[in-house]
Amino acid sequence: MRIFNRILMALVFAALTAAGAFLFVYSFGLFGYSLSGLPLRGNLSGTAFYSGLEAFVRDVDGQSLTVLETVVLVVIALIGLALLIAELKPPRPRYLSVGDGLYTTRSTLEEEILQCVDEDRRILESSARVKPLRRGRARIRVEARMRRGEGDRSEVRRALTQAVHERIRDLGYPQKIAKKVRVDVGETDPRSVRRRVR
Amino acid sequence: MSETGKNDDRRRELRVEDEALRVARAASEAALATEGVVRLGQGLYAEAATYGAGEKVVGVMVDKERVEVHVVVGYPPPRSLPELAGEVRERVAREVGSRTVNVVIDDVEEASER
Numbered sequence: 001m002r003i004f005n006r007i008l009m010a011l012v013f014a015a016l017t018a019a020g021a022f023l024f025v026y027s028f029g030l031f032g033y034s035l036s037g038l039p040l041r042g043n044l045s046g047t048a049f050y051s052g053l054e055a056f057v058r059d060v061d062g063q064s065l066t067v068l069e070t071v072v073l074v075v076i077a078l079i080g081l082a083l084l085i086a087e088l089k090p091p092r093p094r095y096l097s098v099g100d101g102l103y104t105t106r107s108t109l110e111e112e113i114l115q116c117v118d119e120d121r122r123i124l125e126s127s128a129r130v131k132p133l134r135r136g137r138a139r140i141r142v143e144a145r146m147r148r149g150e151g152d153r154s155e156v157r158r159a160l161t162q163a164v165h166e167r168i169r170d171l172g173y174p175q176k177i178a179k180k181v182r183v184d185v186g187e188t189d190p191r192s193v194r195r196r197v198r
Numbered sequence: 199m200s201e202t203g204k205n206d207d208r209r210r211e212l213r214v215e216d217e218a219l220r221v222a223r224a225a226s227e228a229a230l231a232t233e234g235v236v237r238l239g240q241g242l243y244a245e246a247a248t249y250g251a252g253e254k255v256v257g258v259m260v261d262k263e264r265v266e267v268h269v270v271v272g273y274p275p276p277r278s279l280p281e282l283a284g285e286v287r288e289r290v291a292r293e294v295g296s297r298t299v300n301v302v303i304d305d306v307e308e309a310s311e312r
Contacts, residue, residue: 094242095302102283104303105242112306172278 006087013084020077023060024070090134097136098173106130109173113142116167117160122146124193139180140164145188157185221265222248222255224293229257229267229301232286234276239268239304246302264298265290273308 059065065073095103113128126144133139144160146153160183168178229235238257240246246268247256259266267290275282283301291299 098280098283098303101287101298101300102280103300104279104283105305108279108303108306170278171275172280174280 010084010087013080013087016080017077017084018080020073020075020080024073024077026060093132093134096130096132096138096173096177098177104173106132109138109140109168109171109177112167112171113140113164116163117142117144120144120156120160120163122150122156123160124188124190133180136174136176137179138177140178140182142181142183144183144185145193146185147190148187150187153185153187157183160185216250218248218260219250219253219255221294221297222258222260225258225260225265225267225290225299226255228289228293229269229286232269232282232289234271234282235269235286236272236307237270239270239302241268242304260294260297262297264300265294266300266302268302268304270305270307271303273306275306279303279306 056069059069095105096109098104109130110128113130114126117123117126117128123144123146126142128143129141131139131141142160142164144156146156161181164181164183165178169175226238229238240256241259245256246259246266247254248258248260257268259268267286269283269286271279271282277285283303287299287301290301
C-alpha cells in the first residue's frame with residue numbers, strides 16, 4: 001500500500017509539474033493548439049468556477065496572461081516539482097548505522113565527540129552535530145572555541161580532527177562514519193563562554 | 199458483521215497482543231542480561247514500546263516481522279558499541295523466533311548520570 005501511495009503521489013506531482021510548465025510555455029504561443037476549444041462544458045457550465053476557468057484559459061490562449069496568472073502557473077509548476085523531488089528522494093536515516101540491523105542515535109556519537117574535544121585543554125566550549133546519511137555514512141560537524149591567542153588555530157583544528165577520528169575508531173564505529181568530519185575552531189572571550197571556563 | 203464475528207475478531211486481536219507482549223518481555227530480559235547494557239531506552243521520536251491490554255513493555259517494539267530493541271549502554275562500554283549491539287541482537291534473536299532483530303543504542307551513560 002505504501003509503495004502504491006508513493007507511485008500514485010509521484011504521478012500526481014509529475015502531472016502537476018507538467019501541467020504548470022506546459023501552460024506557462026503555452027501562454028507564449030509556441031503551439032498551434034487552441035485550449036479554449038477543449039470540451040470543458042458539462043455540469044460545471046454556468047457556474048462561477050467555470051466562468052473563472054474559461055477566462056483563465058482564454059487569457060492563456062490569447063497570450064494575454066496577467067502577471068498574477070503567470071506567477072500562479074510558475075508557482076504550480078515549482079510546487080509540483082518540489083513535491084515530486086521530495087516524494088522520489090529516499091528518506092534520510094534516523095539513526096547511525098553501525099552494522100547490519102545495528103544502530104546508534106545521533107546524540108550518542110555527539111556526546112562522545114564533545115567529550116573527546118573537551119579533553120583538549122585549549123578548548124573553552126564546543127558543539128557537535130552528527131547527521132546520518134544513506135549507506136551508513138554520516139556528516140560530522142564540530143565547532144570549538146578557544147581563548148584568543150591561546151595557540152595556532154590550524155594546529156588545534158588538526159589535533160581535534162585526529163582526536164575525533166581516533167575516538168570514532170576506538171568506539172568501534174565503521175570508518176565510513178568518520179569520512180566526513182569537519183572541525184571549525186574559532187576564538188572567543190572566556191567571559192562570554194556560557195558552558196564552562198577553566 | 200455479526201456479534202459472534204466481532205467477538206472472534208476481538209479475541210484474535212487479544213491473542214496477537216498477548217503474543218507481542220510475551221515476545222517483548224522475553225526480548226527485554228535478554229537485552230538487559232547483556233553485559234554493558236544498563237537499561238532499555240525509550241526511543242527518540244516516539245516512545246519505543248509494545249502495548250497490550252493494561253500493560254506495556256518500554257524499549258522493545260514488536261510487530262509480525264521484526265523486533266526493535268532500544269538499549270542504553272554504560273560508559274565505558276565493555277566492548278565496542280557495534281560488538282555490544284551485535285551481542286544484544288544475538289541474545290534477543292534466540293527469544294523471538296523468526297522475527298528480524300534490530301538493535302538501537304539510544305545513549306551511552308556514565309555511572310554519575312545514573
